[in-house]
Amino acid sequence: MAHPTTVGPYPYYPVEFDKNGAPVTPAQVNATMNAVSAPPAQGGLTDLFVISHGWNDDMPEAERLYETIFSHVGSVLQQKNAACDNVNARRVGVVGILWPSKKFDDAELIPGGAAAMPGDRTAGLGGSLDTLSALVDSGDATASLARAKALAPTLAASMDARDEFVRIVRAFMPHDANDEEPAVSDDLFTLNGDQLLQRLSRPAHGEQPAGGGAAGFTDWIGKAVDGAKSLVNLVTYYQMKNRAGVVGQSGVYDVLRRIRDIRPADGDNALRLHMMGHSFGCRLVTAAVAGPTGTDPLPVNSMSLLQAAFSHYGFAQSYDGTRDGFFRRVVTDPARIRGPLIITFTSKDKAVGVAYPIASRLARQVASALGDADDPYGGLGRNGAQKTPESQVVTLGQAGTPYWFAARGVYSLDANAVIGGHSDLGHDEVGWAIVSVVAGT
DSSP: OOOOSEETTEEEEEEEBOTTSOBSOHHHHHHHHHHHHSOGGGTOOSEEEEEEOOSOSSHHHHHHHHHHHHHHHHHHTTSOSHHHHHHHTSOEEEEEEEOOOOOOOGGGGSTTOSOSSHHHHHHHHHHHHHHHHHHHOOHHHHHHHHHHHHHGGGTTTOHHHHHHHHHHHHTTSOTTHHHHSSOOOTHHHHSOHHHHHHHHTSOOTTOOOGGGGOOSHHHHHHHHHHHHHHHHHHHHHHHHHHHHHHHIIIIIHHHHHHHHHHSOSSSTTOOEEEEEEEEHHHHHHHHHHHOSTTOOOOOBSEEEEEEEOSBTTTTOSSTTSSOOOTTHHHHHOTTTBOSOEEEEEOTTOHHHHHHHHHHHHHTTOOGGGTTSTTOTTOBHHHHOOOSOTTEEEEEOOOTTOOOOOOTTOEEEEEOTTTOOSTTOOOOHHHHHHHHHHHHTO
């Protein structure tokens, strides 16, 4: 496919990865290395953004997201102020990470939120199973999930069907899902099909089940399908989160290491690296900066996480009294991020604010806490960084509003007044926050 050559005001260099983190087109990596090879004294780049999308249907959609974000960066750079003058004086490029992910609609993450008729809801469950099948992408998985899809119309009438469906789908939950964060309770693996689907059919706080809550057999059809869809979405969510980590910690880390070999973080030939992500792309770039276990730190100059789809305890200190967040070292090690880390969050992000609480329903959390800052299963894009002593909450301000971003500070930007949903990033306020972060490095 043809890729754009610019995004916003900057030259653009796409790099595609497969699901295992291997570059799809080595020539793209070589083009990126050529782009950063010239030193600043010879007109080379002074700054490089590395940005990753989250869940998307295809690469053109991901690149439209990049264009949206950087067009707003370009828009605010027309202002006359110290931050804009600082950034305008630099020579900037953008590396766009492209990796195979799948898209959720907000309604798909809400039990009973998509359609009122049982037939429609069963069809929606089939679509969710197709998404999971495409994500795991193997012959055995395809056959198993095809069997689950065949069971969908019989879930209400047959306990055996419910048990078999649950056994098939939960087998695809990544085995290490609980290693990073409080992901899912043991109930996911121990409840029988009936119990699990009943638990998962409960609507999220503030949502009404489709069909108006009518009682009887038709209602159980809806509940069975809603619970099944929640299970599929939960497993798909963690499969995709796992893939983002693999791509970030392997392929993207390797590309960043090559860039740093050519252009170090210090000296006359230094290059400033600015990591950016949206949704699961935030986990991808964070995993890249964290690096594989046992590797030397790879210094970057800033990080901007836009509606991040991973745990709000990701950077936490002793979030449960004993364990630090999985990516705690990213904010404590000055050799990893030298400048500010910003995290946008809003309660209007249903994709993060509802997807994570699917796990809360399994753990029988209080409904009023589903997804909020008190929910152990909450996400960064919903609540900002929790139990993270370095984090300050700052309002996402209008373009031109001064930010006082300290070197190595962590800032959770309250975007409730600006960002209206998970992918609603086309705002000058977002562009201004990014410009302000870069200007401080």
